Amino acid sequence: MLVEQYGPLKDKMLQIMDQDGIILRPELVPDLEDDTWLELYKVMVKTRCSDEQALLLQRQGRMLTYAPNTGQEAAQVGSAAAMAKTDWLVPAFRELGAWLYRGVDLEKVYLYWYGNERGSQFPEDVRVLPIAVPIASQLQHAVGIAMASSIKGEDDVTVAYVGDGGTSTGDFNEALNFAGVFNAPVVFLIQNNQYAISVPRQRQTKAETLVQKAVAAGIPGVLVDGNDLFAMYAATKEALNRARWGGGPTLIEAYTYRLGAHTTSDDPTKYRQDSEVLQWQEKDPLKRMKAYLIDKGLWSGEQDDSLSERFRQEALEVFRRVEATGETQLEDIFKYHFSEMPAHLREQLEQYKQYLEEVR
C-alpha cells in the first residue's frame, strides 16, 4: 500500500512519472486505458485554457477577480478522476480541474467569478459543493457528508480540498479529528501550492511536511507529487478504496505549485523570486503528461495546439454567454434564503420595487 511507503513520516514522495514524462515506477501506474489518460489530459488542458482565457478577460476588465489554477491541474484532475460518480466533491476555491472533470459546467464557474450566485447552483445530480471562501470551513461539511453516507449505509466517499494555508486553521484539526473518530469515509486533499497568498509554506507551519498533520488525528496519510497525474490518481484511488471499504479517512498532501498569482488582485513578484517560478515551470503537470502521451504515440504537438485553440475559443464563447446574463435579478437576492419567503423579506422586496418604479 502506498500509505505504508509514502506515509506521513516516511520523508518520501510518491512519484510515478518524472518531470519529463518518463515513467519511473511502471508497477504503480494505475490500470486505465490509454484513452482514459488522454481524456484526463484533455480536462487538464481545458482547465489551463479556461484559466488563461479568464485571466485575459479579467485584464480586459470583463471578468472580475479570478483565482488561477495553472500548475495545479494534475492534482485536481488526478484526484477527481479517481472518484466514483456518486462520490461527493467538496472544494476549497481553486479546484477548476476537479470541477470540470466532475461535470460542473465552465459556464457555472465563469458565472461565479463574474459575480453571480447562479454560478454556485449546480445540477441536482452533480455531487459537488460550491466554493467555500472561509478557508478550511468546508472540511467540516465534507466530514458531515461522509458521516451521513456511513449512517445511511451508503458507500459514497467524500473528497475535500484545502490549501497549505488552510492547514493552520482550527477547522482543519477539528475536521480531521472528527473524521478519525467516526471513521468517516472522507479523503482530505491538501493542494500544497507552497503559498497562502504571500505567505510561503515554510512560514505557515514548522512541520516539515503537511501530510504529517495526519498523525494528530491518528489517520493515514500520503505525500504525493501533485504535478504527476498518475501519482495523484493512484494515491486518491487507494484512499477512496480504503474509505469505501470502511477504513476511514486519509490525508493526502499534493505537493504542487501555484504558477500564477493568488488571484487577479495579487502581484506575486512582491513576495517570490522569478527563479523559483522558473524551476517549477519545469515541473509543469501538463508539459510532462503531454510528453508522455506523445512518446506513447497517443498524441501529437499539432493535436495539442489545436485542442488548446479549441478550448480557448470555447471558453471565450462560454464567457460571452455569461457576459450576456448581465446583472443579477433583484428577486434573486431575496428569493432563496428560505424555502418560503417570509413576510419581512416580501415586504422589503416590494417596497424596493416600488421605489424603483417611482424613480424611473
Next chain:
Amino acid sequence: MLVEQYGPLKDKMLQIMDQDGIILRPELVPDLEDDTWLELYKVMVKTRCSDEQALLLQRQGRMLTYAPNTGQEAAQVGSAAAMAKTDWLVPAFRELGAWLYRGVDLEKVYLYWYGNERGSQFPEDVRVLPIAVPIASQLQHAVGIAMASSIKGEDDVTVAYVGDGGTSTGDFNEALNFAGVFNAPVVFLIQNNQYAISVPRQRQTKAETLVQKAVAAGIPGVLVDGNDLFAMYAATKEALNRARWGGGPTLIEAYTYRLGAHTTSDDPTKYRQDSEVLQWQEKDPLKRMKAYLIDKGLWSGEQDDSLSERFRQEALEVFRRVEATGETQLEDIFKYHFSEMPAHLREQLEQYKQYLEEVR
C-alpha cells in the same frame, strides 16, 4: 534528552517513580533537595485537602459548582514547580495544585467557585491567568504571552494547560502551529485525565496518544506519567529550558486520571466502571510520593495525618472568610469593563440604584 526517548512516536511513557514510590530511574531524578520534594508533596496534600473540603461544602449547599483535582496533583504541582518565578502560567480550569504552588491564594480559588469574579483577581506579581471556561481558548493567550516575551527579549517562559478533550478543538491546532512558527517559548501541558465530562479519551480522537499531536505542528513532545511527581518535574523542566534557550515550544502529555467527578454537577457512574476507578486509585500520585518520602525517612504517617488535618481546617477557615463576603457588590458588575466607565454604564448603574432605593 527526554524528548528523544519519550517523544511523540516512541510509544514510551516517562516514569521515574513507580506506583509504589520505588525509584525506577535514579539517574533521571531531578536534582533537588529532599526538603524541596517534601515541600512539593505538601502542596499536593494541600490541593487534595482543599478539594475534599470544597466537595464537602458543596454537598452542604454552601459552595457552588466545583471542579475537583483529585488524582491530578502531581501533574499540576510537578509542572508548576519546574517554573521560574517570572514564568507565566495559563490554566484551563482544573489546575488548583499549580495555582497554589505559584502563589494563588486558596481564598481566591474558593471565591471563584463560590461565584465571585474577585476570585480571578490575583496579585499584580502573580503571573497566573484566571480560569478560562471556553475549552482550549486559553492556549492562544499563552502563545501571545510567550511571543511577547520573545519580542521584548525577555526569557520568561509560559506554561499552558489543556485537557484531553481540549485537544479536539480548533484552538489547539492553531495555538501549537502558531507557537511552532514563531518559536514561542511556551510549554503546552495536556492533563490527559482520560475523560472530557463523559466522553472517554478513546472517543475523543483516533490518535493513539495525545502527545503525537505535536507532530502536526512540527514541535517536540513527551509522554509522561502524570501521577509521577519526579517525571512531571523533569519533563517540564527540560521543556522550560529548551524554550528559555530559544528552542521553542514543547507539548507534554501528562497521562493521569480524574479520580473524582467532572464537576459537582456530574455523576461519573453514568459513564465509567468502578473497577477502572479502583485501578487508578492504586496509581494515586499522593500515595506513591508519600511512600517514597516515608521510605526515605523524610516523613511519617502521623505527620501526614496531622498535615492533612491542618490543611482541611485551614481550607474550612478560608471558606468561612469567603462565605462572609456574601454577594457581589452591585458596583462591581459595572466598574471593571473599561478603564473609565462610559456614560451609558454610569447611567444604567444610577438608574438601577434609584430603583433599589424606591422599592426599599
Next chain:
Amino acid sequence: MALMNLISTINHTLDLEMARDSNVVVFGEDVGVEGGVFRATVGLQQKYGDKRCFDTPLAESAIVGAAVGMAINGLRPVAEIQFSGFVYPAYNQIISHVARMRNRTRGRRNLPLVIRMPHGGGIKALEHHSESLDTLLGHIPGLKVVTPSTPYDAKGLLLSAIRDDDPVIFLEPSKIYRAFRQEVPEEEYTIPIGKAKVLKVGTDITVVTWGAYVHEALKADKILQEEGINAEIIDLRTISPLDRDTIIDSVQKTGRFVVIHEAAKSFGPGAELMAIVNEGAFLYLEAPPTRIAGFDVTIPIPRGEHHYFMDAQRMAAGIRNVVRY
C-alpha cells in the same frame, strides 16, 4: 397526556421524531452515553443506536459544520451545543454556511438542520453559561431562531423545527428546564415558527418577552392587575423572523409598549422590537416604546447574577412607569 417539564418534553419530542423519521440524527458533546449534561437526550442512544445518537469530540465548529454536511447529504441532523456560550467557535459555520448555503446555491442545497442549545441565565452557573444570543443570531439573514417558554410549546416548536426544510436555531431556556410541569399530549402536533402568542389579552400596555422571562412577566402582570393595570402579555416564541403583525396589532390597541429581555441592552433584541413598533404603530403611541433590558455588562457569575436578572417586581416597576408616562 402526561405531566412533563421542559427538559423531559425535549427528550420525548426527539424520541417521537426519531421514531417517525429515520433521517433524524442527534449528536453533540456528552449527548450519547450520558444523555446530555441536562439529560435532553437520555435513552436515545440505547433506543436508536449509536449511529443515530452519539457523542462527538469537543469541537463546536465541527459539530455545526458536520450538521451542514449531513443535511446536504439527506439527513435531518439535530445538533446540541452544550451551552449557548460555547457556540462561538461555531459562529463562522453558522453565519458563513448554515445561514447561507441555500442562498449561495440559489436553492439547490436546503439545510434541514436544528441546532439546540440551553440559553439564558439565572441558574447560578459559571461564566459563559448564561448567555443570551437573541441579537447575535437574530441579526443573521437566513436563520430561523426559536425559543419556547413552556413544555407544550417546546414540543410543537421543536417538531416544526426538525421538519422545517431550513435551518432552525432552537434556544432552550435552561432556567425553566425543570421549573414546572405541564400537560403535554403524547401525540404529535406542531406550532408554527414565526408566530408570537398572546398569553393574556389586555388593554393598557403591550408587554413582549420570551423564554424564562415569560413567567416573571406573568407574575408582574398579577402585581399590576391588582393596581388596576391591564397589560397584554405576548410570548415572542420566535426571535427571527419576527411576528410583527401580532405585536403591531397589539400596540395599535394598547398604545403602549414594553419589551423585556435578558440580553444586554445596547444593540439588543429590544431595540429591534422598538424599531418595529416605531415602524408599525407610531401614531398610536401614548408613551415611548420602552425596553427593560439587561445591563451592558458581562453577565455576572452567581453571587452577582441577582443584580442582572430581573424579577417580577422589577418588571412591574418598569411596566408601571410606561403606563404612568
Next chain:
Amino acid sequence: MALMNLISTINHTLDLEMARDSNVVVFGEDVGVEGGVFRATVGLQQKYGDKRCFDTPLAESAIVGAAVGMAINGLRPVAEIQFSGFVYPAYNQIISHVARMRNRTRGRRNLPLVIRMPHGGGIKALEHHSESLDTLLGHIPGLKVVTPSTPYDAKGLLLSAIRDDDPVIFLEPSKIYRAFRQEVPEEEYTIPIGKAKVLKVGTDITVVTWGAYVHEALKADKILQEEGINAEIIDLRTISPLDRDTIIDSVQKTGRFVVIHEAAKSFGPGAELMAIVNEGAFLYLEAPPTRIAGFDVTIPIPRGEHHYFMDAQRMAAGIRNVVRY
C-alpha cells in the same frame, strides 16, 4: 500636511505610533512581507523588523488570541483581520476574552489591543468580503468599536485606539480606502473615541450614518438642499459606546430622525439608534424615527450588489419621506 487617502493614512499612522512606542506590534495574514492585501502595513516590516511587524499563519482565532496574550504581557498589539467577514473564527476570542478579560479579573488585566479590519461593501468583492459587523460587535459589552469615514479621522481615531488601555475594534470602510485624498497633518493628534461628529448643521431632520455611507449621505444632503430640505448630518464615528448626547440633542432640535446603514435591517444598528431616540427625544418627534437599512439578505456578490448598497438618490428618497411625513 500631506494629501493622503484612507489606506495610506492608516499606514502613516501605524508608522508614527510604532516609531513612538516600541511596544506597538503589528501582525496578521500577509501583513509583513507583502504589507497587507490592501497595503495598510507596507514598509513597516522593513523599518521595524520582523519582530514588530510580521505575517502569521492562516488562523484568525490565534491572531486575536495571541493579541490578548501579548497585551497581557506588556505589548500593544495591533492585529489585522484580512476582511471583516473572516473574523468569525475569532469571534469566541473576541466575545469570551477580548471583551471580558478586564472585567473577569476585576481590573487586573487590561487589554490595550486593536483589531483592525476592512469593513463594509461596495467594492465588487467575493462573498464574505462585504460584511457589516456593527451590531455583531457593538452588542458585546466590553468592546469599543470605531469606524472612521475620512483619512483625517482615521489618523486621530487610530492613534486613540492604539493608546487606549481597553480593546478597540477598528473597522475600516474598504470602499473608501482609495476613494479620495485629504490633507492630513504629519504630526500626531487624537480624536476621542465615543464622540460622534456633526458634519453639517441642519434644522429639518437628523441623519446619522458612518463609514463609507457618510459620503453618499452628504451627496443626498445636496440633493435635498436643492429641494429646500436642511438636514443635520452626523457621522457616528464610534459604534460603541454610542454618543447618545449628540444624537439626542440633534433630534430634540430637528424633530425627525433617520439612520442609514449597510448592515441588514433586522436587529441591525439602526434599531439601536431608533431606540436611543425613543428614549431620549420621544416627545420631540414629529415623525417616526426611521432606518434606511440593508435588506435582510446575505450581501450579494458583485452582479447583485447594486441592489443592496445604496446611492445618494435612494438615501435622499428615504430622508424625504420622513421629512414629508
